[in-house]
Amino acid sequence: MVSSSIEDKAKTLRLLATLLYSAAEVIVKEWEIEAEDPNHDPLLPSETLYHVRRAVVGACGMYSDLVQEPQHRLMELSLQHFTARCLHITARTGVADIIAEADTGSGVNIKTIGTKTGIEPNRLTQVLHALCSLNIFTEIKPGFYGNTELSRQMVNNEPLRNMLVAQGLSIFSSSVELPTMLLNSAGAEKPRKTAYEVMHGAPFWEYFEQNTAKLDDNLNQRPELEIFAHAMIGAGRAQSTPVYADYPWEALQDGTIVDVGGGVGGMSLDLAKRFPRLHFILQDRAAVITEAQAVWRQELPDAVATKRVQFMVHDFFKEQPVKGADAYLMRYILHDWPEEQCITILSKLREAMEPHSRILNVDHIMHNTVGSAHLKRAPAPLPANYGHAQLFSHMFDLAMLTLFDSKEHSPEEFASLAEKSGLKVVKIWECRTVLGVAEMRRDDTALN
Numbered sequence: 411m412v413s414s415s416i417e418d419k420a421k422t423l424r425l426l427a428t429l430l431y432s433a434a435e436v437i438v439k440e441w442e443i444e445a446e447d448p449n450h451d452p453l454l455p456s457e458t459l460y461h462v463r464r465a466v467v468g469a470c471g472m473y474s475d476l477v478q479e480p481q482h483r484l485m486e487l488s489l490q491h492f493t494a495r496c497l498h499i500t501a502r503t504g505v506a507d508i509i510a511e512a513d514t515g516s517g518v519n520i521k522t523i524g525t526k527t528g529i530e531p532n533r534l535t536q537v538l539h540a541l542c543s544l545n546i547f548t549e550i551k552p553g554f555y556g557n558t559e560l561s562r563q564m565v566n567n568e569p570l571r572n573m574l575v576a577q578g579l580s581i582f583s584s585s586v587e588l589p590t591m592l593l594n595s596a597g598a599e600k601p602r603k604t605a606y607e608v609m610h611g612a613p614f615w616e617y618f619e620q621n622t623a624k625l626d627d628n629l630n631q632r633p634e635l636e637i638f639a640h641a642m643i644g645a646g647r648a649q650s651t652p653v654y655a656d657y658p659w660e661a662l663q664d665g666t667i668v669d670v671g672g673g674v675g676g677m678s679l680d681l682a683k684r685f686p687r688l689h690f691i692l693q694d695r696a697a698v699i700t701e702a703q704a705v706w707r708q709e710l711p712d713a714v715a716t717k718r719v720q721f722m723v724h725d726f727f728k729e730q731p732v733k734g735a736d737a738y739l740m741r742y743i744l745h746d747w748p749e750e751q752c753i754t755i756l757s758k759l760r761e762a763m764e765p766h767s768r769i770l771n772v773d774h775i776m777h778n779t780v781g782s783a784h785l786k787r788a789p790a791p792l793p794a795n796y797g798h799a800q801l802f803s804h805m806f807d808l809a810m811l812t813l814f815d816s817k818e819h820s821p822e823e824f825a826s827l828a829e830k831s832g833l834k835v836v837k838i839w840e841c842r843t844v845l846g847v848a849e850m851r852r853d854d855t856a857l858n
C-alpha cells in the first residue's frame with residue numbers, strides 16, 4: 411500500500427469496498443450450497459469460497475489499514491502478544507468446554523467459569539472481554555459468557571486445544587529472545603544460539619525430551635512432548651484437509667509412503683483413513699515412535715494389526731533404510747532446519763530414491779507481497795500474496811526463525827534446496843489451505 415494522495419487512497423478504498431460488496435454475494439451463495447450438502451466438510455472449502463475468503467481477509471485488512479490512525483495501529487500491533495496470551499489461557503483452562511457444558515442459552519456466570527478454571531473471576535473477566543471483542547467468546551449479558559463459532563471449535567477438540575496450548579508454552583517464551591538472537595547475528599553466518607536455546611538452554615527437540623516430567627497441574631500433568639505430539643495432529647488436521655483433496659494421492663495406488671519425521675503420524679493417519687490401499691512406514695525419534703504406536707493402536711488398530719503401517723526409529727540425518735519407496739512424505743520438516751541441514755535431509759532421501767520415487771514436502775509455501783511466478787496472484791488492489799491473508803504463514807515463518815534459525819520456503823527457495831541436493835521441484839501444488847506440496851524428483855528423471 412504505497413498510495414499517499416487523497417485521490418489514490420480514495421480510489422483504493424472504493425476498489426476494496428466494491429471487492430467486499432461483490433464477495434458477500436458469492437460467499438452467501440457458497441454457504442447455501444454447503445448447507446445443502448450433508449457430506450460437507452467444514453475444513454474443505456470449495457475453490458470459489460477459498461479464493462474469495464482470501465481476498466476478503468486481505469481486503470478487510472487493507473481497508474482498515476487505510477482508514478485507521480497509523481500511530482494508533484502501530485501501537486496496537488506492538489501489544490498483539492496479549493491476544494495470544496488470552497487465547498492460550500482460555501485454551502489451557504478449557505473455558506470453551508466449561509461454557510459448552512453449563513450453558514443453557516443465557517450464558518455461564520463468570521463465577522462458575524472462575525471456579526472451574528481456578529482463575530479469580532474479575533481477572534478472568536479482563537481476559538474474556540478482550541476475546542469477546544475479537545468474537546472468540548460472547549458476553550450475553552453482563553458477567554455471563556457464551557461460545558461463538560470460533561470458541562466452539564475448541565469444544566471436545568483436544569488436538570486443536572493442544573495446539574493452542576503448545577504455542578503458548580516454550581515456543582511463546584522463546585520469542586522474548588528473538589531480538590537478542592537477531593542482534594547477535596550481525597556479521598555472523600549463523601547466530602551462535604537460537605532464541606529458543608537462549609531462553610531454554612537446549613535446542614527445541616532436546617528440551618522436549620528433557621521435560622517429560624509434569625509441567626503444570628492444569629494440564630493433567632501432561633508433558634510438553636505429548637502435548638506437542640497431539641498438537642501436531644490438531645494443527646495437521648485443521649491445516650491439511652485440503653491437501654488430502656488437492657494432491658492426487660490416488661495416483662500412488664497401493665504404494666508405500668515413508669513418513670519421514672512423521673511424528674505420531676498425524677498426516678499418515680488421515681491419509682490411511684481416506685486412501686485404504688496406501689501403505690505407510692512411520693519414522694521418527696524413539697520417544698515419538700513409542701507415542702505413535704499408542705496413537706495408532708487407538709485410532710486405526712487394523713492398520714497396525716495388518717502391518718499396513720510400520721513403525722521405525724530413524725534419524726533423518728543418517729542413511730535412509732527404505733530404498734525406492736513411492737513417496738517420502740515430509741510434513742512440517744524442512745521448515746524446522748537451516749539450509750545446510752535441509753540439504754542433508756534431502757540428500758539422504760535422494761540416495762535412497764529410484765526414478766519413480768517422489769519427495770512430498772508439505773509446508774507453508776511462502777508468498778511475499780511482490781509475488782511469485784509459481785503462485786496465484788491476488789486481484790488488484792491487493793498485494794500479490796493477498797496481504798493480511800498471508801499472516802498465518804508469516805507467523806509460522808517467524809516461529810521457525812525463533813526456534814530453529816530456519817524458515818518457511820518460497821517456491822524459489824524449494825527449487826534452490828532441491829538443486830543443491832540432486833533433486834528438482836516438479837510441481838508446487840497450491841492447496842485450499844495455508845499448506846502446499848512441493849513435489850521433488852531425482853534430477854535425472856525425465857518428468858518435468
Ligand SMILES: C[S@@+](CC[C@H](N)C(=O)[O-])C[C@H]1O[C@@H](n2cnc3c(N)ncnc32)[C@H](O)[C@@H]1O
Pocket residue numbers: 615642643646670671672673674675676677693694695698724725726727740741742743746
Ligand atoms: C514439526 S514435527 C512434524 C511431525 C509430522 N511430520 C507431522 O506433520 O505431524 C517434526 C518432527 O521431526 C522429528 N524429528 C526431529 N529431529 C529428527 C531426526 N533427527 N530424525 C527424525 N525425526 C526427527 C520430531 O520428533 C517431530 O516429530
